[in-house]
Amino acid sequence: MPLTEDGELDAASLERLCGHLLEAGVRGLFVNGSTGELAYHTDAFRLAALRVVRGVAGGSVPVLAGAVEMTTNRVVAQARAAREAGADAVVATVPFYTPTHPDEMADHFRAVRAAVDLPLWAYDIPGNVQRKLPVEVTAHLAADGVLAGLKDSSGDLDELRTLLGLTEASGARARGFTVLTGSETMADAALALGADGVVPGLGNVDPHGYVALYEAARRGDGRGAAAHQDRLRRLFALTRVGDPARIGAYSSALGAFKEALRQRGLLTSARTPAPLRPLSDPERAEVSRLLAQAGLGPV
Amino acid sequence: MPLTEDGELDAASLERLCGHLLEAGVRGLFVNGSTGELAYHTDAFRLAALRVVRGVAGGSVPVLAGAVEMTTNRVVAQARAAREAGADAVVATVPFYTPTHPDEMADHFRAVRAAVDLPLWAYDIPGNVQRKLPVEVTAHLAADGVLAGLKDSSGDLDELRTLLGLTEASGARARGFTVLTGSETMADAALALGADGVVPGLGNVDPHGYVALYEAARRGDGRGAAAHQDRLRRLFALTRVGDPARIGAYSSALGAFKEALRQRGLLTSARTPAPLRPLSDPERAEVSRLLAQAGLGPV
Amino acid sequence: MPLTEDGELDAASLERLCGHLLEAGVRGLFVNGSTGELAYHTDAFRLAALRVVRGVAGGSVPVLAGAVEMTTNRVVAQARAAREAGADAVVATVPFYTPTHPDEMADHFRAVRAAVDLPLWAYDIPGNVQRKLPVEVTAHLAADGVLAGLKDSSGDLDELRTLLGLTEASGARARGFTVLTGSETMADAALALGADGVVPGLGNVDPHGYVALYEAARRGDGRGAAAHQDRLRRLFALTRVGDPARIGAYSSALGAFKEALRQRGLLTSARTPAPLRPLSDPERAEVSRLLAQAGLGPV
């Protein structure tokens, strides 16, 4: 999320970034997702960001808003606020902080959907919430119409394939259940398996690249999609610019995305929220090198 | 957290429970901890609960309030609200949802402490937040006076011992840095290693048992403390009353604690918050059996 | 590995099974792999099995022999014995039981290759040996000619893709470095990414299915390969015939493969080695159902 040097929401940069995404041809905007720093900002900040994105979108594409919180009651509160602020759909994970039985995961999504009159997407991101949303649970919720879609950030293509098969068989896919992959590096493979689209964090840095990948895949040009993917895989080295001791922490990956956006002229500042530390000079130089290698200059 | 059958805060039961704890001789109250269902309730609910506890305590013992949120800005918001509501200290974990470098963990606690003028405790609970607070980080923060204490719910007695040694050597312990264990089942061992006290979730069910354990340990009666501990270990089977498929989910453990409190007459209802499912009849019967075995009847 | 009811090597069944594989058109045989029960048999048994397989192959296809042991010296001993027994190549994992630094993993493969004059394959199977063979290590060893190939049973297609890119760039692929996937369920995806072939445990049950999948992929028919794969994915439910408490143990998966081979007339007995327990009657019935659904009868 674009920040001023003081750590406040930089609405101008956020507008510029969203405009750039729309210009590239994205079909939707996802705000308050993981790369959107959902974990780092207060409720008020999250809503302010949503309102800015909503304003830029202006109804031209749907705005999906993360309502990511630990359990049902807290998700409902987030989802209601997002609805007030104009979200077209909300995106929620399974409960986290404490463990939850799969049946209770299903209850969780049912309760959120019942409480808030907006399409509900499941966000499967086990690296962040410790537990995978079992495909059987997703498939049941899709068949019952509780879920409008899934953002799959699990990295598990095998399970994704199972889910696509189950939701095809149940008719949920035919009734509109949508599956998006959050993978930056295997998006073409997910599309080849039948996923409907891509929601990659790296897509903020190079939306044209992912749109081109998506369109190649749509027209059945697997080789072309793979070529775009391979280029974007090299760019994904942005997440590894940190010295090894920092890799694995979030600051280097998020910091490199923001530094890349700053160098491209989309963000005024690359500042990351507390407690993430800024990139070092060598790390910033590596960001420059990777952008140049990818042919990405100022927009 | 005591709930009415409608899922609202049951203030009367909460007052009854806190009164029971104080009567048993506890030296402090911890509200909005993990067993206190911090993950399950909205901000407004958390504050309402804190105010009730504050009212019962009436200054007789300190009230520590969990300010458990994903990252710094959100923790600061919780901590400020807790201060307004009368907390005597706040308790925060390391950041969760996204990974954080140890240096950034230290920055996190420093920033929270700087933002909120209340004693700050670290809450080390890696099972819930995925990452252990490294003892070196805790020791530095203790030496610098950033942390007033630690609630160790890691279960790692070896690391606890290292921390006690480091904070002894730095003088932090002499200056008041306090270490409490959250272990229900190895509290006597933690006290023998030098921990200052015990904050066990099961202590809600049998506060007299833990106070007796603590007092035996204080007077150097390791054998006596162990006898109390062994009895409480048997009672801890409450966390395993669920059928095996449910064990590991949180509903059976939390549900059994609440059912035990209901059977003891302290809670009006054993209701658990969404999405946790209630205990079955056989599970409730097993709670009764364990209470009887522990000699715990209505209060 | 086919066993008599007494738990001895059933050479006749092993010959029948290998003959069936060759008849289906496989291009090589891998003996003493994980599905080949390498963990369960003595050194003498392993060699006896290798000799039987070698006899059936008769030089018509290469025989790769697992030399899977905890560390270098033990692998060398296995590899030498396999060479004596007629193996055309040996396959080794990274060290296990104790942790090993990536540089030492490289030393490990170099030492094995130096000690035994046979082509050496790396076997990447982190689920069994706790550690992934880093792609950078594999790529270096491929570039240096230490490794002739890789059997990738990691399930990580993203890393596989990175490896294929690195070995392409270094010229190792052009010089013959071969990459096979061990995946039963994503073999078509691995082939689409550039893998050279498939070594699936389930291929024992339905070699014709995997040969057809492979040939479709080779001729660029991704849709056809996917259709074969989807059918084989359904058959892979063999690994989940056990009641849930048994799933995750090895006995149900291996037992179901052997029961399927018995029902197809290839094995005389479905006996599994100690300490694996046999399938129950309902589990065997489920095997029958899955075979019928896949159109697999007696051969």
Added chain:
Amino acid sequence: MPLTEDGELDAASLERLCGHLLEAGVRGLFVNGSTGELAYHTDAFRLAALRVVRGVAGGSVPVLAGAVEMTTNRVVAQARAAREAGADAVVATVPFYTPTHPDEMADHFRAVRAAVDLPLWAYDIPGNVQRKLPVEVTAHLAADGVLAGLKDSSGDLDELRTLLGLTEASGARARGFTVLTGSETMADAALALGADGVVPGLGNVDPHGYVALYEAARRGDGRGAAAHQDRLRRLFALTRVGDPARIGAYSSALGAFKEALRQRGLLTSARTPAPLRPLSDPERAEVSRLLAQAGLGPV
């Protein structure tokens, strides 16, 4: 295991080391355990080492021999050979490389015990074999007389306490079932909980220290035992002499133990087996510093 510069068994050093242990007052010798490099040596080497140890012991103390292998048949082969070579008991882990159901773990130990007429010890070391031996399984096997004892290298004192309770209640403890801890750093705590003895890898470097700790614990002097333990905890920093990138690999811990033994004059060479890399000069200097700090000079 002491090695010559050529990597062969250094029998003279092994005799010297064992003599040193006996002189310090140990009550038994454990050969081919994890610190004894069981993973790194061939069967022939393992047996040669056992024979040397057997010779030094000369019946004065029992010699326990590791029969650590992946599954039942392989363990039986190791155990039979160990029996031939004069072992007084054998020590086996749960199966590894492939997962095993708890009931099959029990079958495993039963089968080994039935096949080899020697007392059988379970070796619970989940960090190396991926799975913990459940206490319920151990308790049943103890009650049935299948197991003579347990070496607990799990580091889980809570479960150890449960096991001690179960085996006390069943009468197994009264009939001689023995529990030893493998912990270097919490040995006093394990003894306080009721463990019968200590089998620490670091005990090779400072056997007098552990014997003194044990004797203090035996006579009920918890404070004295803790003082010995705290000194040995500082010495245990030997396992962390490596640069951070190496820590977690086994080479630095094992290498430091061997270098310490070399500096104390017990080993002729600190050589480690393939593929472990030797310590660097700074790492060796750190070993010297830690020995000096612990007051350990040449013997």
